[in-house]
Amino acid sequence: MARPNDEVAALLREYADLLAITGKDAFKQRAYERAARAIGGHPADVSRLDAGELRAIPGVGRSIADKVEEYLRTGRVAAVEAARGELPPGVRELTAVPGLGPKKALTLCRERGIASVDDLAAALREGRLAGLRGFGPRTVENLLRGVELLRASGGRVLLDAATALAEEAVAALEAAPGCERAAPAGSLRRMRETVGDLDLLAAAREAGPVMDAFAALPFAAEVIARGETAMAVRTPGGLRIDLRVLPPDAWGAGLLHFTGSREHAARIRELAARRGLRLSEYGLFDAETGRRRAARTEAGVYRRLGLPWIPPVLREDRGEIEAARRGELPRLVTEEDLRGDLHTHTSLTDGLAPLSEMAAVATERGYEWFAVTDHAPDLRMQRMTKEKILAQREELRALQGSFGGMRLLHGTELNIGPEGGVDWPGDFLAGFDVCVASIHSHFGLDRAAQTRRLIRACENPHVHVIGHPTTRKLGSRGPIDADLDAVFAACARTGTALEINGHPNRLDLRDEHVLRARAHGVLFAVDSDAHTPGELAHTRYGIGTAQRGWLTPAEVVTTWPLDRLRRFLAERGR
Incomplete structure (x- = not known):
């Protein structure tokens, strides 16, 4: 579940957006944006603060503090509800399109009945904005790009949000009975700029207690899959988080396999095959005898393939394997x-x-x-x-x-x-x-x-x-x-x-x-x-x-x- 700070910050940002859309006081709009940023970044749980402690947060005056307390007490804010009621449905959704400001979103809704991103995409394709003041050819072109950008980013979360979830999950998994270690994998470990699904690994001889701890996480709103050693949950915001529990002696091979990227992993498997070996999440095996040659550490798997350990951030098949062969991997900045x-x-x-x-x-x-x-x-x-x-x-x-x-x-x-x-x-x-x-x-x-x-x-x-x-x-x-x-x-x-x-x-x-x-x-x-x-x-x-x-x-x-x-x-x- 979202932290109370995040929920409050999202509400204040929405109110700031509503003020912008309705053309209210720009200074007041910026004040709510500033307060949202301050509360979102505040280290203490705002639901545990009294009125004086709330007002001590930079940018949170009496009026904003009162609204925060109202939301925490009732789950709603009357001023926000009233501002929502001033707008036709769908206007705020339209402002999520890059390049579409609040005034133009309101114009589209009132003049063309456009009330969603899908409505806008159809109107752009069909040329239904022709003749609408402020929506010339260049604006239409920019809005088409904006819709594409919004859809391309759909379902992905920013790196800081994914990191916070992963750190909380890893701490809970490591505290579970029998868990020897846990870590994020996938695109988060490679530090991709956004994350579509969050991948976590744990090492344990018995998977059940670790998966029980995973299902009990406060942000695990729904268990969507569970097997003997794998499990998937979905957060209230719709992010899928996958857990795989590995035997401790297969940790390195599993971490390499589930970190990716897909292209890097394919190249590594090809390299293994040329050496008469087979690589899976359980280890590096002799293709003929089935004898395991390496598995416990990533460095051991790479070394058995004639390579130094390659940092996860480089594993995108952009020349890192060739550089590793030549001994030319950079000493990366930290x-x-x-x-x-x-x-x-x-x-x-x-x-x-x-x-x-x-x-x-x-x-x-x-x-x-x-x-x-x-x-x-x-x-x-x-x-x-x-x-x-x-x-x-x-x-x-x-x-x-x-x-x-x-x-x-x-x-x-x-x-x-x-x-x-x-x-x-x-x-x-x-x-x-x-x-x-x-x-x-x-x-x-x-x-x-x-x-x-x-x-x-x-x-x-x-x-x-x-x-x-x-x-x-x-x-x-x-x-x-x-x-x-x-x-x-x-x-x-x-x-x-x-x-x-x-x-x-x-x-x-x-x-x-x-x-x-x-x-x-x-x-x-x-x-x-x-x-x-x-x-x-x-x-x-x-x-x-x-x-x-x-x-x-x-x-x-x-x-x-x-x-x-x-x-x-x-x-x-x-």
Whole structure:
């Protein structure tokens, strides 16, 4: 079952959406979005907090706290019910289509009777939006792509949600009688950006007690299959979770088999067959005698096939087996390699915690340096001014030395305009330690325009990092249309780093892009894009993407010591 925090956060996000659709106060809408993010990331169970403790959560004032208490007490909120009642059925479902805003969704519902994604898909195919104001050929084309994107992501969950479920399940399985070990497998172990089904493995001599513990998990809403050693449940949100219980002496072979990918496993089986061996989830066997040659550890199975252990994140049949044969597997970057974070936000703009609190948690993470990069003024809803950002710089200087040996860096996240310009002039930008530049608007420009604006931002000597370069949001917004190879070449030429944004709904750049950019010789920054202290841990997901892109620490500037990082930042400003 969902955590109370997640349920409350979802309700507040819905209310914010309803306020946007009905054209109510934009400030109030953002307040509910901010509160949803704060409650979703709050470490304590909100159902156990009193009114004062609720209001102590950043962004949760008296009115929002009252609604949270009402929901926890009754399971409903009168204001949300009233807002739902103002809308024709189906409007909010339509806003899930990438590129379809609340006003246009309302227009479709009122003017064309479109009340679902299926209705919209049919209307687009049949040309029934012709003549409707605001729905010209380019908008129709974008909506077709949006429907395809939404359907392609259907049923898949983000990496952080899948990780949280897997960690809870693994802890419960390991506590079950007779269970010797448990672990996630499948696409989660390979750190894919989304997960369709969650695969779990357990090692035990008797499967029954382990499967009983699995069925008793709080989020196991329905048992949909059960055999002697395998079981499947479905969560209330519809995610299927499969458990396989293996004999302890077959653990390694089973982990390799169920981790995948399908293509990697097929190549490994072919390699085994050429050596007169047969590989299954129970072990590596001699094809003629049936004698088991390896099974207990993955490394033992790979070694018997003449290969070193291949990290799960590389198992996509993208050259990893050939590299392993040549002894050329990279020493992949890890979260422990990170020395700092170049993209974070505070309560000065859309973050939920003050600079001091963000820095304190960064210190707990063992960082050598830490950059705060609040939004610049062209993102008008954040109301940034020169005076505000300079006051923050003074605050940062006053705090310098308050966090052990960690050095604070003052930065900003600039907005890349439609022509590639950024918010402030060069003489003002020269005062920042680091500038991240990102696209936050004009997502519908054509390929040439998007490519040109990104390259121009790369060529700005004050821009050190291009943030979330393709702007995608998983399941809700597709990437911009740009010639990424031209952008990668420009970054390599200018020495501008490309961000791997660790926020689970971005993971931008994605792994395929990292591989292509790496071939150009690009440098990367793995960042959290944290808006709360807890979100600083999002780097774990960015690191997973970096590993899937075969990156080493030398290629990731956020692993560099302060002296080397400062040289990189200074060279960009020349």
